[in-house]
Amino acid sequence: MKEKLYTIPVNDAFDSGCECPICFMKKTLENNAIEFTMGPSYMEDDVRAETDKTGFCSYHLGKLxxxxxxxxxxxxxxxxxxxxxxxxxSLSVKKGKGPSLFKKTSENSPVKDYTDNLKSSCYICNKIENMFSLYISTFFYLYENDSAFPDKLKASKGFCTEHYGLLFQEADKHLNAGKAENFREELNKVYFDNMKRVREDLEWFIDKFDYRYVNEPWKNSKDALPRTMTKTNSVLEKDT
Structure with a gap:
């Protein structure tokens, strides 16, 4: 299948050799979103209106x-x-509902609703998620329409646990029942085989701290810990 502009990020992620290509996609989106936000666009009225409204989460504020x-x-x-x-x-001067004589109210005040919404909103997160859903759709489009892509999936290093679950769940939304079942079989194999591979590397990494193995070769375990962090917690071992 001839590569199209919208398929390039997905193929690039699978060509990266990363322990989770989906993490690679998301990290790329994050880097692009931060670069966009801190470029000339922050002076544009529509961007500023959105950042004024949503603000940033603590993590992405640190990145900015x-x-x-x-x-x-x-x-x-x-x-x-x-x-x-x-x-x-404006909200703080509005009178909230007083306590009921017969039952307790669980409704928040307008101030608390506002601050709770603000706490959970982030311009960068929104920008990432909007594109990320398109990348997942493209992933399944390639799986169904590009004859080479299923082999690329099988040859990959698998996925982190979070994104394994995401792909497992999303299959029904993008594939018919038969193809979804076949996809899950392939997904399970690539996920579990590679989880066990990294787990074995991590075990050897641990063994190397035992004096009995001090003169043994490291094999593939020197970077086992950051690769494990990718598998277990979606922490990409290196920035894109």
Missing amino acids: YENKNRLGLALMLKTHMDKTIKDLE
Whole structure:
């Protein structure tokens, strides 16, 4: 199948040799989203309106700070603070429902709803997730329409546990019942075979700290710990 623009990121991820190509896709999206946010786009009205409304999660705020565009980040946070102050000043003077004589109310105040929503919102996360869902759709499109892609899947190093579960679940949305069942069989083999491979490398890594094995070769275990972190917690062993 001739490669199309929208299939390139998925194929690149599988060609990377990463312990989880889906993690690779997501990390690439994160890097692109941060670069976009801290580039000239932060001065555009539509981008600023969205960052003013959603703000950033703590993790991605740290990533933006590392980008070194301190003025751009300061400008975005300043107008985000302006909106937050204005909204909360308005909400804080609204009278909430008083306690009921006969039953307790579990409804939050408008202020608490606002702060809870803000805590769980992030411009970078939203940008990643919007594209990530398209990448997953493209993954299944390639599996169904590119004769070479199933072999690429089988030859891969598998997936992290989170993304194994995601692909297992998403199969029914993108494939008919017969193809979904076949896909899950292939997915199970590539996931479990590679989990066991990394687990064996990790076991040998541990054994190498035993004096009885000090003179034995490291085999493939020197980087077993970061590769295990990818498998268990979706922590990519290296940035894209």
